[in-house]
Amino acid sequence: MLAGAAALVEIDLGTRGEVHAALRATMVHRHEHFFIFDQAFGMFWRDPEAARHASAMAMMEGMQEQQKPPPAARRLAEAMQGDRPKPPKPAEEPPEERVDMTFTVSERERLQNMDFEAMSAAELAAAKREISRLVLPLDARPTRRFRADPGGPFTDLRATVRNSLRTGGEILDISRRRRVVRPPPLVALCDISGSMARYAQILIHFLHAVANDRDRVHSFLFGTRLTNITRPLRHRDAEVAFEAVAKAVPDWSGGTRIGDSLDLFNRLWSRRVLGQGAVVLLITDGLDREGARGLSEATERLQKSCRRLIWLNPLLRYAAFQPKSQGIRAMLPYVDEFRPVHNLASLRELVSALSGPQAGRMRSAA
Template sequence: MPETPPLDIPDDGKLVANITYFARALRKAGLKIGPGRVVDAIRAVEAAGFSERRDFYWVLHASFVSRPEDRAVFAQVFRLYWRDPRYLEHMMSLMLPAIRGVQEERSAKAGEKRAAEALLDGTERDLPETGREEEGETEIEVDATATASTEERLRTLDFEQMSTAEITEAKRMIARLALPVKPLISRRTFAASAGRLPDWRRTIRSAIRHGGEVHDFSSKNRRPRWPNLVVLCDISGSMSQYSRMVLHFVHAVANRKGAGWAKVHAFTFGTRLTNITRHLAQRDVDAALTAAGAEAQDWQGGTRIGACLHDFNRDWSRRVMGQGAVVLMISDGLDRDPVVDLARETERLHLSARRLIWINPLLRWDGFIPKARGIAAMLPHVDSFRAGHSVASLADLGQAVAMARDTGERDRLLRLVGNETG
């Protein structure tokens, strides 16, 4: 194997140090980057040159980004790498409570908090102590007895606004969640000594064996059966972080003993439908989601909900929708397919399921109105419409599954749509 030529970069230059620091920040933000990738990035920059900022961005992007969900974090860290002063002020405001201004202008975008946590690692986060009181000033005591605990705050925090450490803790909380379901009463029966139903056949057969005399009456009970859980998860660009957290929840449900589900089937869709059910059987959640992500090639791509629902109804509905299946559909409903096709396929899915529950992260916004045509077309064909942006919203799904009359926000939003169209 030929020896790799050395880099033609001056020893006193700072490009190598800057790229190394940049890679270290990306690693702290959650990207899987080792020394080999840092060396490859330096050699790629040497080969491509440093003529334009756009070229430099994509050279480093190709060297460091290997997962679709890492793109947002890379973009945020790269902006600070190029020393955008206003952006630096905003990122520091995410980490330091003493800095205001930019933080109040807007909330953190996806990946910003993780980028700030990585690039400002080691920065003192607490407010500086004031020392002795100045003359004439009154000491202010803050009562923190009612302050919410860290876990309670994480329960309601938006997944998109979490730092790397908060996402890790939220995943632990999600792993403890359950989605129990009550059994369905089937028409089939089984013999029971203290059953609630008379078993006339067994009673007559027993009487025939005793010369036609009835000595005792046999009884029976109806045999319970457990429904299937079918999960359809949108993995388009706008749903990337939410989908990953929801799939952690689905993995926990699929591997929890005694939850009551006969089988948990999971599908992802963006521009195409992918069955990831077999990957959820792995006990390790990271290995399961890594394998699922490798099979689903349309992560953070476009969205064709209508076409993907058509593929599911045609190819998978009869296989997995038996036994009174409950369907969880996780999507923001923003689709580029024709509205007529989307409404028809959603209605067909609704008719095949015992309950169709739509989880939409857009419900996290106060005053949300289904103005998008895709959302308005799908909404009449679901049984329940709920938010899915936090740990608390996922924990509340048990109510939607257990209570047949639970509609979530569906009825209220349908009235809003009717008032606007009227």
């Protein structure tokens, strides 16, 4: 918005074409959003009765069918019509009709399989509520610590001798102990570049729910730089947490430097957060503006520093997906799992995979 306001100062505000070009150049960051911006610009300045007359003329003249708008166009229409008053209800409402719902798909089931990119504003709000209820019981792993347990499998000689001092050195009971078992740390590295911004907004809700459900959860965002948002996400109030994240992240919806961000994480944070068999979630589409420079080495080092490296890529929602970009080909050999993350069903599958026992590393092809 600031860039758009600055651009309007440099042009002739009396020329509609210059205003359109200036705002489009500063506000649109993705090619598929050009159509949405043009529609929003036209809807803002058009005559309220123009749409009705245009549709009537199109039917009379037999104009060709227009191109199908992208999924985000529905959210645009909802935003433009959100402040309009609702039509008054009729005096007498018709009787409620009973519809046989046998063999039909429920609204909740449809929401589970809908792509986040195609959701309306109301559907996104419902999806965020579903995400907040997800529980992530990570597979517990044994640690080096022990705790006292009368029924434990190990004998605690030190505690046995210490307790015998109470009875003059006579051993009356054998103390036992058990190894402490706890879930491993979870580290999330989420891409917030322009191509991932829509999915990143939803996945941050998922990370917030996980961070408030368990301890040792570390979250990082990266675009052109790396930002640690672990502390802001620990706030119980989601609005307060997301406001703090927005203030801490300066490069939202910008470019992508995956290799530089992973290298910075390996040098500054890996020794702090990747201990005790940590599980790493790498959330990105693999499209790096620097190509594959240093990406292979950084991903290999990241994999060797953790127990499991899981790559979540929204591009896997396409059945014909092929790892053709340089970034994807550089990273793919060094990940343990390659999973889609584009709807609620894919998040539930991820939760099930993380909750089950895993012996060693596992590989899955794209």
